[in-house]
Amino acid sequence: AMLRASLRQVSAALKEGRVTPTELCQRCLALIKSTKFLNAYITVAEETALKQAEESEERYKRGQPLGSLDGIPIAVKDNFNTAGIETTCASNMLKGYISPYNATVVQKLLDQGAVLLGKTNLDEFAMGSGSTDGVFGPVRNPWSYSKQYKEKSVPKCPSEDEESNWVITGGSSGGSAAAVSSFTCFAALGSDTGGSTRNPAAHCGVVGLKPTYGLISRHGLIPLVNSMDVPGILTRCVDDAAILLGSLAGHDPKDSTTIQDDFKPFELPDLTDVSKLSIGIPKEYHAPGLSNEILALWSKAADLFKNAGAKVVEVSLPHTHYSIVCYHVLCTAEVASNMARFDGLEYGHRSDLKDSTESMYAATRREGFNDVVRGRILSGNYFLLKQNYEKYFVKAQKVRRLIANDFVKVFRSGVDVLLTPTTLSDAAPYMEFIQEDNRTRSAQDDILTQAANMAGLPAINVPAALSERGLPVGLQFIGRSFQEKQLLAVAKWFEKQVQFPVIQLEEVKRHDSDVFQHQKSASFS
Amino acid sequence: LAPWVPVVGLEIHAQISSNSKLFSGSQVQFAAPPNSLVSFFDASLPGTLPVLNRRCVEAAVMTGLALNCSINKKSLFDRKHYFYADLPAGYQITQQRVPIAVNGSLSYNLCIDNKMSQMVTKTVRIKQIQLEQDSGKSLHDDTRSQTLVDLNRAGVGLMEVVMEPDMCCGEEAAAAVRELQLILQTLGSSQAVMAEGQLRVDANVSVHHPGEPYGVRTEVKNINSIRFLAKAIDYEIQRQIEELENGGTILNETRAFDSKLGCTVPMRDKEGKQDYRFMPEPNLPPLILYDAKSLPANMNHQQVINIDWIHERLPDLPSVKREKLVEQYGILPEHSFTLLNEDGLAEFFESVVKRTQMKPKKVIGWILKDLLSYLKQHSLTVKESPVSSFLLADLLNLLEKKEISSTAAKQVLAELWKGEGKTPLEIVKEQKLELLQDQKELEQICQAVIDGQENE
Numbered sequence: 002a003m004l005r006a007s008l009r010q011v012s013a014a015l016k017e018g019r020v021t022p023t024e025l026c027q028r029c030l031a032l033i034k035s036t037k038f039l040n041a042y043i044t045v046a047e048e049t050a051l052k053q054a055e056e057s058e059e060r061y062k063r064g065q066p067l068g069s070l071d072g073i074p075i076a077v078k079d080n081f082n083t084a085g086i087e088t089t090c091a092s093n094m095l096k097g098y099i100s101p102y103n104a105t106v107v108q109k110l111l112d113q114g115a116v117l118l119g120k121t122n123l124d125e126f127a128m129g130s131g132s133t134d135g136v137f138g139p140v141r142n143p144w145s146y147s148k149q150y151k152e153k154s155v156p157k158c159p160s161e162d163e164e165s166n167w168v169i170t171g172g173s174s175g176g177s178a179a180a181v182s183s184f185t186c187f188a189a190l191g192s193d194t195g196g197s198t199r200n201p202a203a204h205c206g207v208v209g210l211k212p213t214y215g216l217i218s219r220h221g222l223i224p225l226v227n228s229m230d231v232p233g234i235l236t237r238c239v240d241d242a243a244i245l246l247g248s249l250a251g252h253d254p255k256d257s258t259t260i261q262d263d264f265k266p267f268e269l270p271d272l273t274d275v276s277k278l279s280i281g282i283p284k285e286y287h288a289p290g291l292s293n294e295i296l297a298l299w300s301k302a303a304d305l306f307k308n309a310g311a312k313v314v315e316v317s318l319p320h321t322h323y324s325i326v327c328y329h330v331l332c333t334a335e336v337a338s339n340m341a342r343f344d345g346l347e348y349g350h351r352s353d354l355k356d357s358t359e360s361m362y363a364a365t366r367r368e369g370f371n372d373v374v375r376g377r378i379l380s381g382n383y384f385l386l387k388q389n390y391e392k393y394f395v396k397a398q399k400v401r402r403l404i405a406n407d408f409v410k411v412f413r414s415g416v417d418v419l420l421t422p423t424t425l426s427d428a429a430p431y432m433e434f435i436q437e438d439n440r441t442r443s444a445q446d447d448i449l450t451q452a453a454n455m456a457g458l459p460a461i462n463v464p465a466a467l468s469e470r471g472l473p474v475g476l477q478f479i480g481r482s483f484q485e486k487q488l489l490a491v492a493k494w495f496e497k498q499v500q501f502p503v504i505q506l507e508e509v510k511r512h513d514s515d516v517f518q519h520q521k522s523a524s525f526s
Numbered sequence: 527l528a529p530w531v532p533v534v535g536l537e538i539h540a541q542i543s544s545n546s547k548l549f550s551g552s553q554v555q556f557a558a559p560p561n562s563l564v565s566f567f568d569a570s571l572p573g574t575l576p577v578l579n580r581r582c583v584e585a586a587v588m589t590g591l592a593l594n595c596s597i598n599k600k601s602l603f604d605r606k607h608y609f610y611a612d613l614p615a616g617y618q619i620t621q622q623r624v625p626i627a628v629n630g631s632l633s634y635n636l637c638i639d640n641k642m643s644q645m646v647t648k649t650v651r652i653k654q655i656q657l658e659q660d661s662g663k664s665l666h667d668d669t670r671s672q673t674l675v676d677l678n679r680a681g682v683g684l685m686e687v688v689m690e691p692d693m694c695c696g697e698e699a700a701a702a703v704r705e706l707q708l709i710l711q712t713l714g715s716s717q718a719v720m721a722e723g724q725l726r727v728d729a730n731v732s733v734h735h736p737g738e739p740y741g742v743r744t745e746v747k748n749i750n751s752i753r754f755l756a757k758a759i760d761y762e763i764q765r766q767i768e769e770l771e772n773g774g775t776i777l778n779e780t781r782a783f784d785s786k787l788g789c790t791v792p793m794r795d796k797e798g799k800q801d802y803r804f805m806p807e808p809n810l811p812p813l814i815l816y817d818a819k820s821l822p823a824n825m826n827h828q829q830v831i832n833i834d835w836i837h838e839r840l841p842d843l844p845s846v847k848r849e850k851l852v853e854q855y856g857i858l859p860e861h862s863f864t865l866l867n868e869d870g871l872a873e874f875f876e877s878v879v880k881r882t883q884m885k886p887k888k889v890i891g892w893i894l895k896d897l898l899s900y901l902k903q904h905s906l907t908v909k910e911s912p913v914s915s916f917l918l919a920d921l922l923n924l925l926e927k928k929e930i931s932s933t934a935a936k937q938v939l940a941e942l943w944k945g946e947g948k949t950p951l952e953i954v955k956e957q958k959l960e961l962l963q964d965q966k967e968l969e970q971i972c973q974a975v976i977d978g979q980e981n982e
Contacts, residue, residue: 082573095572102566104573223572227808256575257810261829338605338805341616342570346675358611358673385607385803394805 004028004184004513005503008241011187012069015061022061022072026054026116029074032512033118033185039141041179043079044087045119050074053116060114069244071114076180076189079120080127081232082221083107086117090223091135092125094349094369104221105253106190106232113248118186121176125371127192127225128336129439130200130446132175133431134373140175142168142205142428143183144472148505153471168428168472171204171446173197174233178205181235184509188245191233194225195328195443196423196450198233199462199477203423206464206473206504208492210234210242211450213483214457215260217246218253226335227258229454239463239493243269246485260483267486272494276310280491281416285321288448292426294468299422302465302476305498306420316416318407323400324452325444330384330397336374337381343369373439405456412481418491419479422449427468449477459485461492464501473501530733530770532763533740534699535691538706539684540716541660541724542585548659548683549576549619556722560676568681570614575809580831582683583626583813585715586657587836589685590627592709592843593652597833599815601626603657603807608800611675612662620686622804625656626813632689633845634705635863636697643860650702651690660684679723685716691730691740695763696756703727703752708844708866720751727755731762733770741766741776746790748782758783762790847872855879855886864894870908871898874915881919884926892922896936900943912945921950934959 003011003020014020033045057072066072077083080090082100089095103111111117124134133139144150145167154166170179174191178201181189191198193211202209210233217232224230232249236242247266253259282303287296307313345351345365352364370378384393411419424446434442453460459482462475478495480488544554552565567574590597602624605617630652638644662680664673687706693699707725710716718725732743746762749755761783766776781790816822818834842850848862851872857865865872875893879886897918901911921942925935934954941953954960962968 082571088572090572100571100573102571220575221573255577257577258575258808334805335808337803338607338617341607341609342572342614344609344614344616346611347569347614348571359609362609382803385805387801387803390804 004032004509007238008073008187008236008244009069012071012073015072016066018061022054022057022116023051025072026050026074026118028512029118029185032183032508035508035512036143036183036185039143039179039183040138041121041140041176041183041185042076042119043089043091043122043135043137043176046083046086046117049086050116050118053111053114057114057116067112067114068248070110070248072116073114073188074116074118074186075110076118076121076177076186077107077110078123078127078174078177078189078191080123080192080223081107081120081190082223083117083120086120088120088223089137090126091123091137092369092371092374093136094343094366096136096350098349102221105218105255106249107221109249110190121174121180121189123176124173124373124439126223126336126340126374127173127194127197128373128377128443129172130196130443131169131434131439132172132201133169133435134371134439136371139431140170140172140179141431142170142175142472143179143506144168144204144206144428144504146506146508147471148507149467149471149502151471153469165432166430168430169204169434171201171424171428173201174209174235175201175205177233177235178202178207178209181205181207181237182504183506184513187236188241189235191235192222192225192230193233193450193454194230195332195447195454198235199423199450199460199475200446202235202462203464203475203477204428204473206475206501208234208236208239208242208464208496209462209475210236210246210485210489211453211460212246212250212485213459214454215258216250216264216459216483216485218249218251218256218259220253220255224335224339226332226454227339228331228335229457231454239461239489239496240269242461243267243489243493246489250485269486269493270490272490274310275306275491275494278306278311278418278491279416280306280311280313281316281411281419282313283316283318283321283411283419283421285318286421286449288425290425290445291422295422295424295426295474298465298474299420299476302420302495302499305495309498314416316411316414316419318404318411318452320400320403320407321452324404324455325448327397327400327404328447328451328455329380329444330393331401333377333381334384334394335381336377337379337385340366340370340374340378345369376440401455404452408452408456408458408479417481418488421477421479423462423475423477424449427470427472427474453479458482459488461488463492463496463499465495465499467502528735530763530767531736532694533691533732533734533743534693534695534759534763535730535743536687536689536693536699536703537728537730538687538689538703539660539726539728540589540687540706540710540718542582542683542685543714543717543724544579544581544585544683546579546581547681548579548582548657550681551577552681554682555678556724558678560674561678563678564680568614568677570616576619576807578810578813579683582657583815583831584836585683585713586626586655586685587815587831587833588713588840589687589710589715590630590655591833591837591840592713593627593630593632593655593687595627595630595652595655597627597815598624599817599820599833600624601657601813601815603810603813605805605807607803607805610661610664611673612664612677612680614662614677614680618659618661619807619810620658621656623806625654626815627655628653630655632702632706632709634698634701636701637860643858645860645863648698648701650692650698653688653690655688656686658684658686691732696759699727699729699759700752700756703755704867705844707752711869712841712844712847729755729759729762731759731766732776733763733766741770742778744776744778744790745780746783747780747793750785754783754785757785757788758790761788765790855890857886857890861890861894864898868898868901868908874908874911877915878919878922881916882922882926884922889922892918896939900939913939913942917942917950924950924954928961928963930954930959930961934961
């Protein structure tokens, strides 16, 4: 059951020779093929992955592995630049675009011997909360095909079948979340601007970490909102997320928004005593539309901490309900600016319409961008007009400051970590989700995750339990700036308490039953 | 008719003299093969980020200090959006909200009635200096209906120097720009050669009656030399006056100077007012500069810029150099202007003075009248002079020692000018230009001439 092992476990297995990098890589590639219906991957880099695996194998043979990531198959969201491998952002604008350079985080992974399996699917240019609005089609939540979901789902009519019943992954890093959830890789990179790593993590039952802004380099991450974007980490357990964090964090001279201080990778402590912890429960996160199920789960989690001796207090983040509107203004403004470079001149799609520069630009952008992207560009440009700038953009910046200050006050009052839901409900069926437009959905779904991006704080989704429909529900922890160690320690403790079940997927069972059956099978222990 | 008061302000873009561009590591070089100096960031490849070039900041601080500005210890970067083929990102990174330097002044000198002996000093206020990116170049090929884009220049660092409308005519503007050029070249912050596009000047021109509010102003662009700057401004002032006197109005427009026709014409591609949708540049933190007082104790000095440190190391500015030349060599103030006005001439002069016994007050005549006129006639720079300072010094020594007459000296200079490698002494001997001191020899020659005359 190598595929279902944790990163730490498989790393040990590689070191001990119980499995080789090429075997591991081949299994992952085979599983990717069998789970193609999930549409989690846009590009599978089979040749280069196998080559990387071979090189890793050589190093293991010589007894000189590069570290705990050597030989580990990983996937990367398709808005990170990967040299020689197509980077599309799930958009017609960049279909066929082969970047000449690696994003810093990608380079770091490769430098440590990780095996890059491929680029994962997303909402176009990371705009969306369903991973349904990319040009390569929607991503399907692996849990749609799980035993747990199938047992609980009652077809509404006889003609309804598995095909139309599948649920979304959430977004925009849905492909990465699905890849990790379906065991085709041991970790994946996502991005998080308003919740795009934590949201799909919650829906797909995996750990999704949003690091503090400025901790991990954004060089090579195609930006959505430069002042809020961070690379996100998706893994199957908190411990694995800590390993990834350790190999990615740190100052990058190529990214002037990364902090200068030296980052010291930490060993994640195994908390046994939480009595010295203070957990804050922000009352405003009891948001309209929050399902009773999740409300109950949230309450149960708070009790868990209380019963273990932690101090659990209700706190207030009074400006929470302004964050969606504020985010909308700031996000669209930056989008309008960031998308201005896509003109078809230097790279990417170029329209055949060439009567004049202007017409070429206009046609290229109309053809290359989907409605969601174009809508945000138009909104953003409106807010940036001279006559509107003070009213909207500057005002939103001021409100952003208030939102960030809410957190500062709460943390200053002695609270160590905040506990909130991640999503309003479990994953919606695709057919239901697409009844509302992208903007409406984003506004609804981002509400619990997006303030952390405003304030630049670290936050993590930990899978907590299965819903009545047999789908994952996660809870979110928000920590102090640059205090990932404490945040992850608390998350790890919680993970241990809840013992979230392993997804029962037929395809995985088939690929993972093997010679190594006598090995201990993985579980969240 | 009521008198008109012309008002002239200037926006000057000076290319920063640095090895690499303002926000990326690609090289800065004039006339390189197209698109050979373009980094991923310059080409606006998605995911690339700007990284500020320290040298460019130092150049701006130096320039700000030399122009008596207050240096803002905290300045900000902004994005200015517009679509154009030579702007790959669709925006330029500039400093719109808080630039690096503000509230300075520049003193310059004018001759009254073209008499160099009557100079007057004027001042123009410097509103601000801001750091910003240069754009690439686009060439329109109408015959093939295509536009060729060269991004070599895209991202090169610029200092935009804004001069308040304190000037009144082309001559003043030209003199102010000339002085700025000399300052920049002295500092080394920009080579400021207009012909190579390292110094670009746009003029804002308006006219009004005394006591009335300022008139509508036009912006004049596409000026390629200081001489054309004066011409363009004076033409535009005249045009506006004539227009208004004929009952017309002045449009707030951008006009291009046509050097062939000597007039300004409306520019076609600038229609209407653009909304640049300024937005803070989110990828660059505020630029923080320090001085001796505010410098934190344990700061890595590679990471910071100390304004006082730069101030202490500023070279002598042209005005100071001129004073020193006048004081040291006893030359006239207007001489010092000419010396500094020609690149390398002051150094040439000092080199000659060092090597000759002739008094500097006399040497200056040879430099400014003889040498300089030769150079001008043949359109040569001082560096290209076939007569080196050593040669001229040798020649002047012969004159000073009375071994030749001054007429002979001019003849030798003409010969030296051919650049055939002969020394002054060799030429004197060849052409028998020595002054004869020997009484007896002189008598013999005179006798020979008289004898010759008698035979005719």
